[in-house]
Amino acid sequence: MSTRLDGKVALVTGSSSGIGAATARALSRKGATVVLNSSSSAPAGQALAAELGDATYVMADISDETQARELVEASARRNGRLDILVNNAGVTVKIPHREIDEVTGAVWAKILGVNLLGTWNVTAAAIPYLRAAARDQQGGSVVVNVSSLAGIRPTGSSIPYGVSKAAVNHMTLMLANVLGPEIRVNAVAPGLVDTPWTAGWDDERSLVHSRAPLKSSAQPEDVAEVIVGLVHSYQVTGEVVMVDGGLHLR
Ligand SMILES: NC(=O)c1ccc[n+]([C@@H]2O[C@H](COP(=O)([O-])OP(=O)(O)OC[C@H]3O[C@@H](n4cnc5c(N)ncnc54)[C@H](OP(=O)(O)O)[C@@H]3O)[C@@H](O)[C@H]2O)c1
Incomplete structure (x- = not known):
């Protein structure tokens, strides 16, 4: 099996920094033409985009349905197809979980608007293009959502953030x-x-470094590596893979 793209x-x-940028670099190294956002x-x-060569930035x-659709259409139009979608863009608001009064409607709207509805908006718009591209390739097309351990364990930067990622996990299973x-x-x-x-x-x-079995936090490239692995894992669908140095075990 070739792992070239x-x-x-x-x-x-969400590929101007962090995990998204590392994923874009990793996919580009494998030969994919990447659209950054x-x-x-x-x-x-x-x-x-300039660093990667044949990449474009949009x-x-x-969280805006129209902009999400235009992003997908621009990606497919400029490159003639769309095979791989990585839903990485996300936001949070840091609120200690006990500070219930700080969790306003505006906080919910902001976090769910990007993390959940934004992921849905882009995925729904991409499905016809991903289906079309699947016809002529081994393993079909693929969506990888960037969720969080906070969507699995009652942890993370705020309750709305964890809930948004739990919803992304369930959406992953339902769409698969x-x-x-x-x-x-x-x-x-x-x-x-x-x-x-x-x-x-x-x-x-400090807490993660002392508590997690692997005694370290991840680098963006570590997460990108798993995302690229899922792109190549032709028999895997409906999985949520934790990339947390084993923190969930403690
Ligand atoms: N870092 C962690 O410890 C961690 C842990 C678990 C999960 N995650 C998840 O990993 C993903 C990436 O996080 P990161 O740590 O790499 O963060 P980051 O470096 O802050 O990158 C976030 C990216 O998302 C973009 N973005 C934010 N809102 C957007 C929107 N409405 N539409 C399009 N793009 C948007 C940002 O650019 P603009 O601001 O210009 O839009 C940026 O490119 C997120 O989904 C996050 O929930 C991160």
Whole structure:
């Protein structure tokens, strides 16, 4: 089995930094043509596109249904097809779980709007293109959602964030159940990853380093490696793979 992705087109949402940027680089190294995206950080996205060569950057807020559809259509139109979708874009608001009063409707709307509805918006728009691309390739097309350990264990940056990722996990299973055999749908659930998102999270990082069996937090490249592995795992669909150094065991 070849693990090369030459001729395939991959859209990675939220790929101007962190896990999304590492995933875009990893897919590009394998030969895929990558479409990069973010909702505001255009210079970073454009710089990465230039670094990767045949990549393009499209600014779009995935929580907006119209922008999400235009993002998918632009990706497929510019490259003639869409084989791989990595739903990585996400947001959070850091709120201690006991501080119930801080969890306003605006917080729920922001987090669910991007993490859950945004993931749905992009996936729903991509399905016809992914189906079409699946016809002529081994293993079909693939969606990989970037979830979180917070969607599996009652942990993470806030209750709305954990709930949004739990919903993404369930959506992964439900879509996998109906989109085969053309499209596989899987998710990765990272624990703590060293990205700009967690730059000031020193207490959480110390805790993970002392508690997790592997005594370390992940690098964005560690998560990207698992995402690329799922792209190649032709018999795997409906799986949520934890990438947390074993933290969930403690
Ligand atoms: N870091 C961790 O410890 C960790 C752990 C578990 C799961 N995760 C998940 O991993 C994913 C990536 O996180 P990261 O740590 O790599 O964060 P990051 O470095 O802050 O990157 C987040 C990316 O998402 C983009 N984005 C945010 N809102 C968007 C929107 N509405 N539409 C399109 N793009 C949007 C950001 O660009 P703009 O701001 O310009 O839009 C940026 O490119 C998230 O889904 C997060 O929940 C992270």
